[in-house]
Amino acid sequence: MNIKKVAILGGGTAGWLAANHIGKELLKRKGVSVTLIESPDIPPIGVGEGTVPDIRNTLKTFGIREDEFIRQCDATFKQSIKFVNWMDKKKHGEGNFFHHLFDVPNPYDTKHLTQHWLNDKQKSKSHAQYLSSQHAICEAGLAPKSITNAQYEGELAYAYHFNAGKFAQLLSCNAKDKFSVSHVHTNVTQVKLANDGTIAALVTDSEGELEFDFYIDCSGFESLLIDKALKVPFVDVSDSLLINSALVVQVPTKEDDDIPPYTLATAHQAGWIWDIALTNRRGVGFVYSNNHMTDEQAHEKLNRYLGASKQGLSYRKIPMRVGYREKFWHKNCVALGLAQGFLEPLEATSILLTDFSAKFLTLRFPSSTEQLEQLETRFNHAMGYAWERTIDFIKLHYCISDRTDSAFWVANKSDDTISESLKEKLSLWEEFIPVRDDFFSQFEVFYLENFLFVLYGMHFNTKAPPCTSAEHEHCLVRLQQRAEIDQYLINKLPNHRALLDKIKQYGLQSI
Numbered sequence: 001m002n003i004k005k006v007a008i009l010g011g012g013t014a015g016w017l018a019a020n021h022i023g024k025e026l027l028k029r030k031g032v033s034v035t036l037i038e039s040p041d042i043p044p045i046g047v048g049e050g051t052v053p054d055i056r057n058t059l060k061t062f063g064i065r066e067d068e069f070i071r072q073c074d075a076t077f078k079q080s081i082k083f084v085n086w087m088d089k090k091k092h093g094e095g096n097f098f099h100h101l102f103d104v105p106n107p108y109d110t111k112h113l114t115q116h117w118l119n120d121k122q123k124s125k126s127h128a129q130y131l132s133s134q135h136a137i138c139e140a141g142l143a144p145k146s147i148t149n150a151q152y153e154g155e156l157a158y159a160y161h162f163n164a165g166k167f168a169q170l171l172s173c174n175a176k177d178k179f180s181v182s183h184v185h186t187n188v189t190q191v192k193l194a195n196d197g198t199i200a201a202l203v204t205d206s207e208g209e210l211e212f213d214f215y216i217d218c219s220g221f222e223s224l225l226i227d228k229a230l231k232v233p234f235v236d237v238s239d240s241l242l243i244n245s246a247l248v249v250q251v252p253t254k255e256d257d258d259i260p261p262y263t264l265a266t267a268h269q270a271g272w273i274w275d276i277a278l279t280n281r282r283g284v285g286f287v288y289s290n291n292h293m294t295d296e297q298a299h300e301k302l303n304r305y306l307g308a309s310k311q312g313l314s315y316r317k318i319p320m321r322v323g324y325r326e327k328f329w330h331k332n333c334v335a336l337g338l339a340q341g342f343l344e345p346l347e348a349t350s351i352l353l354t355d356f357s358a359k360f361l362t363l364r365f366p367s368s369t370e371q372l373e374q375l376e377t378r379f380n381h382a383m384g385y386a387w388e389r390t391i392d393f394i395k396l397h398y399c400i401s402d403r404t405d406s407a408f409w410v411a412n413k414s415d416d417t418i419s420e421s422l423k424e425k426l427s428l429w430e431e432f433i434p435v436r437d438d439f440f441s442q443f444e445v446f447y448l449e450n451f452l453f454v455l456y457g458m459h460f461n462t463k464a465p466p467c468t469s470a471e472h473e474h475c476l477v478r479l480q481q482r483a484e485i486d487q488y489l490i491n492k493l494p495n496h497r498a499l500l501d502k503i504k505q506y507g508l509q510s511i
Helices: 012-026 054-061 065-074 107-119 126-133 136-137 162-180 222-230 296-308 346-363 369-399 407-411 420-432 448-457 469-492 496-506
Strands: 005-009 031-040 074-076 079-082 097-101 157-162 182-185 188-193 197-205 209-211 214-216 232-236 246-254 263-268 273-276 281-289 316-319 322-323 334-335
Touching: 005 012, 012 031, 012 107, 012 162, 012 346, 031 097, 054 065, 054 157, 054 346, 065 162, 065 496, 074 496, 079 136, 097 126, 097 448, 107 448, 107 469, 126 136, 126 448, 126 469, 136 281, 136 469, 162 182, 188 222, 214 222, 222 334, 246 296, 273 469, 281 296, 346 369, 369 420, 369 448
Parallel strands: 005 031, 005 214, 031 182, 079 263, 214 334
Antiparallel strands: 074 157, 079 097, 188 197, 197 209, 232 322, 246 281, 246 316, 263 273, 273 281
C-alpha cells in the first residue's frame, strides 16, 4: 500500500521541526499530504531555548530569513557554553570556568596547538584560548558577526538562544505556507490499532476518526503513540545520568542589560544552573538530582542564585525521566522529540537530536508499507548509536570533574555509572590526544572538537606527547597570529545587544 497520508501528533518545537523537514521532502511527491494534529489544551514545555550551529543550516533550508527569525523569536547569538565551577574551586581559584566554543581552527592546527598546550607547563592560557579567538570574543560580550554580514554568515561559528514558544509559531507558519502542511486542533482520545499491530486511526474529540498511513509521534513526555499505544519499552539511564529534576523561571531584563553571547552553565552541589539571555528576559533553570538534594534545598539555592531579581517570580518544577525508547521506529510510527527520549538540558541535546533525527528520517522516507520493516531497522540502528554516544558526551562533563565536595559529584565518578565505551575512550585518551578516527561514525552527534574543549577545559590528564622543534615553532607562530586575530575581531565586531537592535531595525543582507 502506498503511503499517501502522514500525521504528526503534537506541535511545539519537535512537531513543527518535523513538519518542516517532512513537509519539504513530501512536497515533491504528488498526492501525499502531511497533517499536524495539536491539542488545544496541552501547553508545550517550552524550556528548550538553546541550539548548536547545525540549526543555521536547518533554518536556511526551510527558507526562513535569519533576521525575521531573530525579530520574531527574541533570538540572541550563542557562541559557546561557559561552564563555571565544574571543577574544584579551591584548586582552580576564582577563574574557575571554561568555554565549549563553536569556532575551531583547521584539524592540523587543532592537533598541534593541543599538543603544544599539553607541553606548556605554565598553562597561562586555557586550551580554548589556544584554539580559538572566539574565547576572547565571548569574554568581551561581542557578537559573532556584523550588520554587513549576510543571512547565516559570520566571522565566527554560532548558534542561537530563542523563545521556544515563538520559535514553534514561526516554524508553524513556515510549514503551512511553504510546504502545505495541514494543521488540526483537536484532542486524541483513542488510538486504534490494526490486526498486524500498526496504527490504523486516531479518534479525536472534535474531528471524529482520522485515518493515516504513517504517524510521527511528537506528543512529548506523554508519548501517546510510541508508548501508550504501541507499548515500546523505555530505556532508563538514570543510573548513569543522575540529574532528574529542574526548577525553571523566566526573569525579566531591562532594554540596556548586557546579553552574554553564550549559555551560562554554573555547577552546584547536586547539579547545575542554566542561564540563557534573550532580548527581553533570561531563562533560568536549576537542574538537580533529587536523590542528592531536596526540592526545598533546590528552591532555596535558586533563590540565592537569582538574588533580588527573584522578586515576584514563581518557579515551575519539571520532573525528568532520563532515557530513550528501546525503538524509535515501530511498525508505521516514528517518535521524535521528547517522545523519543530525554537526557537533560546540558549541551542543548534535545533540539539537536530532534533536528538530527528528522533530517535522517527524510533521507529515506517510506513511500509504501513494503519498505517499513527495512527502514525501521536502519533508523533504529542509527538513532540508537547516536543516543548512546550522546549519553557518553553528557556523562563526560560529570565523571572527569575533580569535585568531591558532595555525594553527587562522588557518585558521578563511580565506575558503575560510566559506560564501557566511555571508559575505553578515557583510558585511551590518558595516553593519546583524541583524534578524528576515534569518532568513526557519521552518527556521532558530538565530534572531536566538542570532546577536546570539554576534556582540556576540565584539565583531563593526557600524557604530553613529544613535540619537534618545527612543530614548536609552528605553534608559536600560530599563537602570535591568534593574538593578532583576537585584537582584530575585538575591534571589528559589535556589542552583542547593539547588533541585535540593529538587525531588528535594519535587517540583514539577503542570502
